[in-house]
Amino acid sequence: MKISTDYIKTITQTGKEFDSRSHELLIKAGFIDPVASGLYSYLPPGLAVLNKIEDIVRTHMNSLGALEVSLPSLHPKDHWLQTKRWDSFDVLFKVQSRHDKEYGLGPSHEEIVTPLAAKYIQTHKDLPLGLYQIGTKFRDEARAKSGILRGREFRMKDLYSFHADNLDFEEYYKKVIVAYQKIFTELGFEDVKMTEASGGDFTKKFSHEFNVLTEAGEVDLIYCAACDFAQNAEVLTTKLTKCPKCGEEIKEGRAIEIGNIFDLGTRFSDDFKVKFKDEQGRPVSPHMGCYGIGTSRLLGAIVEVNNDKNGIIWPTSVAPFHAHLVNLVRDDSKFADLIYRTLQSEGISVLYDDRSEVSAGEKLVVSDLIGVPIRLLVSDRTGDQVEWKLRIDEKTRMFSVPEVVKHLKDAYVI
């Protein structure tokens, strides 16, 4: 992608105040565009990162044996009346058709996935069943904030599982926890805190939340400095001074919730009268679980924990481009053009700053702002070599073009 023709421009000055670092950086670096409070457009590099995040999530859902589906966002009102959530689910957007119909705008999909599963679950042999989708959710939030960290329309992976009994559910639930931990590790998060929480609107049963420590978050977290103990401060009834698990020091901090898992029991199975025949042929309600990951929120959370004063620092697993090529040779782009074509032909994605009217200083500022993990630079002083620099540190090294190709392929396992 060439900045001169293809890249939607970065904005270094906006004159605006932002309520979070990720909000500011994603807008300035040209990854998202604000449409209205809680509503954003994804621009090409933002969409590229979002797709990479969702591909990682998809891979791990498929490894669980879950099947990908796509459920509609317009939900017939009668489905929500059946679960008695039409009036009680406070963030449900309601849509009135001209044709005397009313719809809810999917904030979650139990009302659609449960009757779908009902059509296909007949006997215990059809269980467990895991259905997931990666798509758009709508929530009529009173206060949208922090850019894509809390929007009114956002992207989410939601998995729903159906089980013959509680034991089978619990085994599956544990497998999902492991899958989530793998996803978060792959996305570059070093320290995701799992907390036990109340199920909120969804369920009275137990649930777990996955939280990333960041000041931009909305959750007050109590956690152990030494072990994996963590708890939502709201849930705690007493003030902890020592970790109840290991006795070490307790810390406090703000965090953002990036995933959650719920035990739904048979609440929705009962509402939609889903029954399967057990081994004795008796009708039984399947036990359900539901498991969310906010994929657009993850995009924000990644930036929240991976940035410095100059801009974003993308983890390699979700980088919008493999390399950012900067041409500083005066009035000559032949060598940079050659590098660009060579890398592309090797399957390496490159953001190429080929602009001639822009100063060297501004090109470097833009490169740090966008935050591609590896910067390649050619100038009047680099000769037939290329200057290689990681976004994460200041060291530079000189490589030949074949060496650049080799090192990039190693860095990204291409």
Place this chain on the structure above:
Amino acid sequence: MKISTDYIKTITQTGKEFDSRSHELLIKAGFIDPVASGLYSYLPPGLAVLNKIEDIVRTHMNSLGALEVSLPSLHPKDHWLQTKRWDSFDVLFKVQSRHDKEYGLGPSHEEIVTPLAAKYIQTHKDLPLGLYQIGTKFRDEARAKSGILRGREFRMKDLYSFHADNLDFEEYYKKVIVAYQKIFTELGFEDVKMTEASGGDFTKKFSHEFNVLTEAGEVDLIYCAACDFAQNAEVLTTKLTKCPKCGEEIKEGRAIEIGNIFDLGTRFSDDFKVKFKDEQGRPVSPHMGCYGIGTSRLLGAIVEVNNDKNGIIWPTSVAPFHAHLVNLVRDDSKFADLIYRTLQSEGISVLYDDRSEVSAGEKLVVSDLIGVPIRLLVSDRTGDQVEWKLRIDEKTRMFSVPEVVKHLKDAYVI
């Protein structure tokens, strides 16, 4: 994918009447599930085909140099007031927030993409600019019909282009026509009719529609038996007896519109006060075009023209699986399991009917219904060979496993 555990079941009897062949086949074969009138869930094989269709569309949009973005579905009311379409766009769903806000639910995205482009178009050097997305659209249709051929929520590719002048727009418009023709050819359509039509709600300028001949369609088409002349019957004021282009016989038929392209002129640029500086530094409104392809409708249209009395016949370019493997060996799945694993390890996607409780006859019925282009069968009579049969004809051939791998790779260019 194994039918016993992974495949959401086919339905051979529904007891229902369907208003189109594609509607019936996609439901019976387990590709889509009806939620309510005009609303469908995509099940795993349906989603697989939809993804393949959208990948083909994406490739050709990228070849045009257009940039992929993702725009929100919730549109602030003031954007639609600015274009005076809030009250006049009859299929616009309206959403009332509890927080005193009102939104339109995107039926088309001129109201979002035009102000977005305004932020990035400064001079004639920023033009032409092409922005596209592949996503969900919502339309409050009075009559949803024919399954996914006319839904209230559906998938669409919409491209918007911005130009320095009319001449540049016309050149781009012609390139989009070529891209569309390539897309339709790649999807296996042999005869897509391009017609000139009025712009409807969108524009008073000229526009073109792309139509596939099928009885399930809603467009009455007049077309030439010999050349590419075609016209929407509604637009014609006189009855044609001979083709006005070549003098040959004129035919009539029903068709479904799968794509359209519009000259928007400067209508939306003017509404949102988008200006760029021309070479003399004067402010000018960019000329806009808009280009749609209904990707979920394409899924329906493909089935509409590719089926026989037994089921769907998928074109290889969008087949949900490369091969459908049927095991008819009595009480033994060792050989079929081996073939399944071998094909998977070669990157070939296989739907494997591994069910033991189902009759041979039913397995063959299901295979024809689902319509994977190539059926592989092993039985007590095939020995260490595999019976290879195309869905399109009755001929069978016997191959060794390595030959099966080779022929599959040739058929799908893997």
